Amino acid sequence: MESGAYGAAKAGGSFNLEDFLKRPETIMRLLSSVFALIVFACILTEGYVSVPDSLIHCIFNQNIDACHYGVGIGVLAFIGALVFLALDIYFPTVSNINTRKYIVLSDLGFAGLWTFLWFVGFCFLANQWSVTNPDSYVTGGDGARAAIAFSFFSILSWFPLASLAYKRYKMGVDDFNTNYIDPNLAPTSPYSSYPDAVSDNYQSPPFTQSPETDDGYKPPTY
Structure with a gap:
């Protein structure tokens, strides 16, 4: 399991086909899709x-509901396995933590739901088959x-997927720094005040003459 946010790189990782094919999620999803395909194909044919x-x-004991149930959950399981396989490819490029969380929860x-539905389907089909009259069918x-x-095998493939998804959810953002602040969004510090125009060191301009000079000179009056 990769470290980071929900089992993948923390921000915008890249896709690697070899590593992707070795992931247990990938193997289980491929098996789940194959098992589902076999189930509904066998019932349809x-x-x-x-x-x-x-x-x-x-x-199955001439119970049309048994066939409809097997075909229904098989088709939806096949589509679902392929959809989440595509999301697994897209997942490492998702940098938004909330989006990753929703994908993992989904x-x-x-x-979890399809583990339960396959268990029900296995029990339902097996029960109906056990009471089926052999004379009611030729082939x-x-x-x-x-x-x-393969309904039973589907239970064994979907349950690990639920367990792996739960581990990814519990992992969450592990070492991801939730206090991280984007520099572009960080509040700026106030500007330093502009120095006063008048300071104590201000000197009067040169060549300034007071009305009366030090030697007592006064301008003549007329």
């Missing part, structure tokens, strides 16, 4: 089966079992 009455039913909330069993398995 093999989860809906035809029956003699010419209607389409869900292979990551934490989304990862699609492998796809259903794959959807259940």
Whole structure:
């Protein structure tokens, strides 16, 4: 985990592809997107089966809600994983601390929510599959079992993402100096007072003659 503000450089870091691919967040997001893709692809391709009455039913105990749930959380998880992967690329260039905080909190909330939704989805699909009549479908069993398995794997990929986001949030701004003041915004000190025009050392101009001189001379009167 990088030091700085919420797990990245403090101000405007640069993107490094090699380091980015080695990050646990990157690995977990890629796995999460692949797992989600497999889940909703298996349900879309093999989860809906035809029956003699010419209607389409869900292979999971003919419960259409089970198929809709698997496809829904799978598609949203796939999109979410890619969105946060893009934000991970953008994150080091963000120098605003509050913006970083909101990104990390969004990551934490989304990862935590989808860990729970995948857990519910795994239990739901597994339960419906356990009570499914084998005679109700001819093909699609492998796809259903794959959807259940990768729903469980998705729990194992989203939970670490939630944990990593929580660590980044707890790290916060660690050694970032919150008392830092931008020099351009720092208040300026008042100007020093201009020296008085008249000072004690002021000397009268030369060649100034008083009305009466020291030798008693007076101007003549007429």
